[in-house]
Amino acid sequence: MLRFLYAILLGLVGAGIVHIAVLLLLPTLTERDAWSRLANAADLYVVTPADGSDGSQPVIEAPDPLFSAVACRFDLEDGPVRLKADGSVPFWSASIYGRSGDNLYNFNDRTAAGSALDFVMVTPTQMIEMRKDLPAELESSIFVEVDVDEGIVVLRSFVPDESWRSIVSTYLKSIACTTQ
């Protein structure tokens, strides 16, 4: 009987260890990540819908029906990546995620001058290079320093009512996600 109690006690201690191990391993072992789902949908530097509006599974959590969202995967090893859109919308916000889906940096249209969407993602090393000799066409861009190579950038834009739907989708389609 005592040995049986001992086995149960040992099992409970083991359960604690397994609990911690599973919890810490889950983020690294999961295969249902946004990166691989986007990789199936589109290549690097291709702007694709992220809110499931094209009939696919949404890659953003709780896709707001009054929003449109697009995503673009990038690899900073190929050089700095610039995102630029033409036109204006009532509200936009951007989030930069690492490969594992960590939200590394995010901002909205109030951050940008004149609420224009034009920003460049760089690694700290590329930032040093950029500071030395800033290309003229990037003078008004916002520089976002991220300490990762592979990542995902998601742009969300507010659709106040259905009459805005086409304006917002034209705006999101105009977004260029390019290496510099």
Place this chain on the structure above:
Amino acid sequence: MFRTVFLVLVTLVIAVGGGAASVWYTLQAQEGVGATTIGSWTAYPSMGAPDADPYSKARAAREGLLTLGKAEGLAFFATRDTGGEELSRRCSYLVEGAAPLARFWTLYAADRSLTMISSERRRKPALQSLDLLRNPDNSFAVAIGPDVTPGNWLPVSGDGPMVLVLTLYDTPVAGGIGVEDVVLPQVLKAGCRA
């Protein structure tokens, strides 16, 4: 001999089964580590952040979805009404009160996977604060249910569980400081279809 094998098996079953089950239980629970509950509403302010606690990280990884950033906004989810009963698509509810400071907010009715419920009407079960009828004191009331209601109304159809998603955009609340002191609207049950 047989006894020893049996005891080892008992230990292993408790360790592996209990460990896995407890992780599953804590991650699927609405409330818990990393969650902030205000009345009927629950938010996960640190989910997706690189410095989040292990439970928030595991929850985000399990869902494999990209979360809203702090400069973008904060989403609150309600699965129960103020009386503590689960929200059902067959019932009518009244979301009443005031929303915290934000540039604007949206409210929509969703299923368990947090995608919008189809209303089977031209009107969608989604509403935003810039397009809302308000009371003279700036508070509001939004009716949610299958029956046509005057004023602000979110049409829903079908049956099964329902989740209300209230997202505040460009809000100081999303910074995480003082989230607990935020006052959110109440979710009151008005009645159910037989």
